[in-house]
Amino acid sequence: xxxxxxxxxxxxxxxxxxxxxxxxxxxxxxxxxxxxxxxxxxxxxxxxxxxxxxxxxxxxxxxxxxxxxxxxxxxxxxxxxxxxxxxxxxxxxxxxxxxxxxxxxxxxxxxxxxxxxxxxxxxxxxxxxxxxxxxxxxxxxxxxxxxxxxxxxxxxxxxxxxxxxxxxxxxxxxxxxxxxxxxxxxxxxxxxxxxxxxxxxxxxxxxxxxxxxxxxxxxxxxxxxxxxxxxxxxxxxxxxxxxxxxxxxxxxxxxxxxxxxxxxxxxxxxxxxxxxxxxxxxxxxxxxxxxxxxxxxxxxxxxxx
Amino acid sequence: xxxxxxxxxxxxxxxxxxxxxxxxxxxxxxxxxxxxxxxxxxxxxxxxxxxxxxxxxxxxxxxxxxxxxxxxxxxxxxxxxxxxxxxxxxxxxxxxxxxxxxxxxxxxxxxxxxxxxxxxxxxxxxxxxxxxxxxxxxxxxxxxxxxxxxxxxxxxxxxxxxxxxxxxxxxxxxxxxxxxxxxxxxxxxxxxxxxxxxxxxxxxxxxxxxxxxxxxxxxxxxxxxxxxxxxxxxxxxxxxxxxxxxxxxxxxxxxxxxxxxxxxxxxxxxxxxx
Numbered sequence: 001x002x003x004x005x006x007x008x009x010x011x012x013x014x015x016x017x018x019x020x021x022x023x024x025x026x027x028x029x030x031x032x033x034x035x036x037x038x039x040x041x042x043x044x045x046x047x048x049x050x051x052x053x054x055x056x057x058x059x060x061x062x063x064x065x066x067x068x069x070x071x072x073x074x075x076x077x078x079x080x081x082x083x084x085x086x087x088x089x090x091x092x093x094x095x096x097x098x099x100x101x102x103x104x105x106x107x108x109x110x111x112x113x114x115x116x117x118x119x120x121x122x123x124x125x126x127x128x129x130x131x132x133x134x135x136x137x138x139x140x141x142x143x144x145x146x147x148x149x150x151x152x153x154x155x156x157x158x159x160x161x162x163x164x165x166x167x168x169x170x171x172x173x174x175x176x177x178x179x180x181x182x183x184x185x186x187x188x189x190x191x192x193x194x195x196x197x198x199x200x201x202x203x204x205x206x207x208x209x210x211x212x213x214x215x216x217x218x219x220x221x222x223x224x225x226x227x228x229x230x231x232x233x234x235x236x237x238x239x240x241x242x243x244x245x246x247x248x249x250x251x252x253x254x255x256x257x258x259x260x261x262x263x264x265x266x267x268x269x270x271x272x273x274x275x276x277x278x279x280x281x282x283x284x285x286x287x288x289x290x291x292x293x294x295x296x297x298x299x300x301x302x303x304x305x
Numbered sequence: 306x307x308x309x310x311x312x313x314x315x316x317x318x319x320x321x322x323x324x325x326x327x328x329x330x331x332x333x334x335x336x337x338x339x340x341x342x343x344x345x346x347x348x349x350x351x352x353x354x355x356x357x358x359x360x361x362x363x364x365x366x367x368x369x370x371x372x373x374x375x376x377x378x379x380x381x382x383x384x385x386x387x388x389x390x391x392x393x394x395x396x397x398x399x400x401x402x403x404x405x406x407x408x409x410x411x412x413x414x415x416x417x418x419x420x421x422x423x424x425x426x427x428x429x430x431x432x433x434x435x436x437x438x439x440x441x442x443x444x445x446x447x448x449x450x451x452x453x454x455x456x457x458x459x460x461x462x463x464x465x466x467x468x469x470x471x472x473x474x475x476x477x478x479x480x481x482x483x484x485x486x487x488x489x490x491x492x493x494x495x496x497x498x499x500x501x502x503x504x505x506x507x508x509x510x511x512x513x514x515x516x517x518x519x520x521x522x523x524x525x526x527x528x529x530x531x532x533x534x535x536x537x538x539x540x541x542x543x544x545x546x547x548x549x550x551x552x553x554x555x556x557x558x559x560x561x562x563x564x565x566x567x568x569x570x571x572x573x574x575x576x577x578x579x
Contacts, residue, residue, distance in 0.1 A: 049402040054479075057471035062459040064444050067471065067479040
């Protein structure tokens with residue numbers, strides 16, 4: 001299990017931001033948008049062979065010419081004051097065949113990512129993903145922030161459109177973060193590195209479907225821009241969000257009236273806001289998911305429930 | 306476990322520039338295993354080692370198949386007189402790279418293997434009466450040229466579609482190529498209605514290929530008897546049911562069946578071959 005360095009740039013007080021695929025690919029889209037916008041350059045990658053099954057074979061004229069593996073790559077960007085290391089994983093190393101990382105391979109990969117963070121003296125790490133919430137896709141997603149130390153709570157309370165677990169009705173500050181987004185927080189804590197997971201909200205009824213959700217990604221980027229005190233070009237993510245909303249609205253119009261009426265109630269829902277009363281119950285939520293599954297005949301999944 | 310070799314061998318066979326045939330248990334119609342079993346029995350191959358299951362298969366219990374508890378097996382057989390090694394295994398659920406690396410270590414270091422052939426089935430909508438094709442995917446041009454005299458289709462283009470993964474045989478061929486070992490993935494399209502049962506014609510196609518290529522001196526009598534028995538039973542079904550006969554005729558000329566017809570054909574053939 002090896003980290004291969006393509007470049008070893010000198011970086012000033014860098015911060016690391018990491019993302020893997022998950023619900024709506026919220027974290028991955030956010031980080032990929034940031035990488036493109038900053039024109040971040042690749043500096044290293046984790047050799048995939050011990051972690052992943054190949055993702056694609058290319059055969060030409062009966063000859064196997066290429067076998068591709070999911071990439072786990074590090075990029076860097078020099079901002080002049082606080083530099084960035086971005087880690088983008090195309091897949092989570094899941095020993096049970098699921099989407100989310102579990103088992104010793106996941107632990108090993110998380111440690112390898114942190115090895116790079118420590119090598120460059122990163123004092124803070126961000127992971128990014130999705131928070132499944134009872135919101136409507138026409139609403140603005142909030143960002144949920146989960147730090148790995150209480151000392152960071154005050155900072156994240158101060159950012160716009162950002163909530164903590166304790167702000168979410170009925171949670172009492174508790175929850176779980178599936179996969180490497182969560183694992184990295186825990187292992188970073190063990191190593192004495194501050195880490196925060198920023199999760200953009202995705203409507204509960206989209207959690208089981210293979211649709212990207214860039215509106216959630218935008219909320220993640222907004223928090224990162226504030227926390228890193230940097231300007232991030234939102235033009236591309238805004239366009240992606242517009243396209244996504246338009247496609248979802250088109251799909252929405254095809255839903256049976258009964259399902260649509262249930263989902264329309266979410267337009268008024270503010271259950272993620274502190275102190276508000278939920279307009280849909282857990283029973284409603286379950287029925288919505290069942291009806292949506294029946295309609296699309298697909299299975300659901302979860303990253304942050 | 307991570308640092309240890311997960312291999313147990315009872316001695317190294319005395320082979321030079323040997324050929325290895327690899328079959329996976331979870332193959333459509335169990336074609337790979339049926340083919341290698343026939344070769345093992347016909348040629349009198351002996352078992353000489355295995356890849357141990359820990360780290361490759363979930364250790365959460367056993368599956369029961371045909372009333373018997375089964376445990377994943379990954380075994381090596383050798384036929385010294387034919388310079389042939391056979392590896393028959395369940396498909397590992399995790400640790401694929403380490404598993405295939407272990408397999409290639411045995412092939413290269415203990416058996417001096419020069420060429421690896423994997424055997425497997427593709428599900429086909431063709432009729433069982435149609436001659437079986439043999440399709441190859443190779444990892445270098447030299448081995449492709451060496452297959453030319455054997456009536457093998459060797460010019461396919463393919464890319465894994467989104468949402469699917471490459472086969473373990475492709476992975477093995479790629480890793481073998483990294484070590485300079487020639488590898489061929491052989492695929493036989495098996496009629497879909499024989500997949501849950503057995504397709505001895507496809508077995509014969511593969512055994513015939515290996516027999517021709519490596520001059521193994523295989524006796525086909527037992528295999529021919531199985532094919533004759535299957536033909537006989539299907540002929541009896543055709544006599545009883547002109548509708549089924551007509552469905553097969555339509556498949557022979559390339560006319561597809563609708564879903565209901567396909568299911569009926571599969572059901573009736575399965576009943577006839579019970």
